[in-house]
């Protein structure tokens with residue numbers, strides 16, 4: 001069954017990128033329908049808000065440019081046109097107060113994504129956009145119409161233009177399963193393989209470490225990988241380490257594992273104490289105390305930090321304050337691999353920018369645009385993922401408007 005042959009624009013994927021594209025099209029007075037595979041929209045966006053929706057990050061243009069390495073001009077321009085200031089102004093228009101944290105991360109005051117999503121969907125409906133859930137896009141038919149699987153059977157949708165915003169390849173249970181790649185590849189569009197980004201790192205812990213410390217946060221620590229360092233905390237899990245510092249370093253760790261087959265993180269367990277001061281404190285007579293107690297009393301090292309130390313060479317350094325201090329300041333933690341891609345916060349890979357023009361339109365499929373995480377760019381967490389999704393969604397939506405207004409019917 002074919003629906004809506006008179007539709008100006010079909011947006012496929014109701015995540016932040018797709019909804020932003022739909023907003024641009026509806027605001028231009030054009031008809032737009034959003035098609036979403038899941039029973040409800042923006043499930044990954046809602047999940048992102050579970051522990052505080054870090055929607056953007058206050059940054060200068062130069063800082064932003066460094067965040068999206070090797071970004072093509074179109075991505076840089078999109079983020080320049082709709083960056084942190086514009087995102088905060090947009091939130092305010094939705095009656096959502098942005099709050100900037102001490103490190104520049106921006107959150108909605110309510111922290112969750114749901115109030116923002118509710119206000120956004122309501123404004124989109126008022127502007128005339130229609131949402132069709134349980135519509136899984138499967139490709140194009142021989143006439144170029146979009147084909148969907150729905151609970152009522154297959155549907156075909158013809159529209160004058162289309163914006164694809166189908167997401168990356170992680171958290172498939174929320175809809176972002178990357179299955180769309182097959183249809184694009186079959187159409188001859190260049191799609192790079194997905195790789196995990198902002199993911200946990202596997203560490204081969206001893207049984208004791210897993211049993212006693214899985215789930216423990218490691219606070220007040222500095223984590224270094226190559227030239228990069230982070231003062232954020234991280235969490236020890238059964239399989240390795242994740243969150244905060246680990247996510248932000250994981251992009252470089254992933255690249256190093258791919259290039260060299262190995263990667264080692266270095267921890268500074270006491271970043272506010274100098275190595276000399278640690279040596280001085282450790283040189284106090286230990287008497288009959290266990291090494292663990294000595295470390296706890298002289299350095300105030302938490303249980304999980306002591307366990308990390310023992311895990312990676314601390315026992316061998318028991319009788320040498322110099323050696324132990326060096327380890328406390330520079331503890332090597334070998335990385336055994338990455339957590340599975342489906343658990344990653346985001347993925348890189350996807351539609352190659354070479355397949356797109358400056359307006360995010362597929363060069364070989366005029367009138368068809370792509371946006372969001374399905375494009376081949378990468379960024380660390382910190383609000384930069386959503387910033388690029390919203391910015392490219394907006395640019396693709398505006399591209400579709402421009403196309404509709406300039407192309408003869």
Ligand SMILES: Cc1cc2nc3c(=O)[nH]c(=O)nc-3n(C[C@H](O)[C@H](O)[C@H](O)COP(=O)(O)OP(=O)(O)OC[C@H]3O[C@@H](n4cnc5c(N)ncnc54)[C@H](O)[C@@H]3O)c2cc1C
Nearest residue numbers: 013015016017037048054137167175176372373383385386
């Ligand atoms: C736990 C977690 C926390 C996060 N926290 C943050 C954060 O604080 N800050 C930040 O910047 N980023 C965060 N992210 C990342 C951010 O959520 C994503 O980068 C963002 O949602 C991607 O937006 P998108 O619109 O491109 O794709 P998605 O949000 O993935 O949306 C794509 C949509 O397309 C639909 N779809 C897929 N295939 C089809 C199909 N064949 N037919 C129809 N519909 C389809 C999907 O169901 C989905 O609704 C987090 C992610 C996770 C998992």
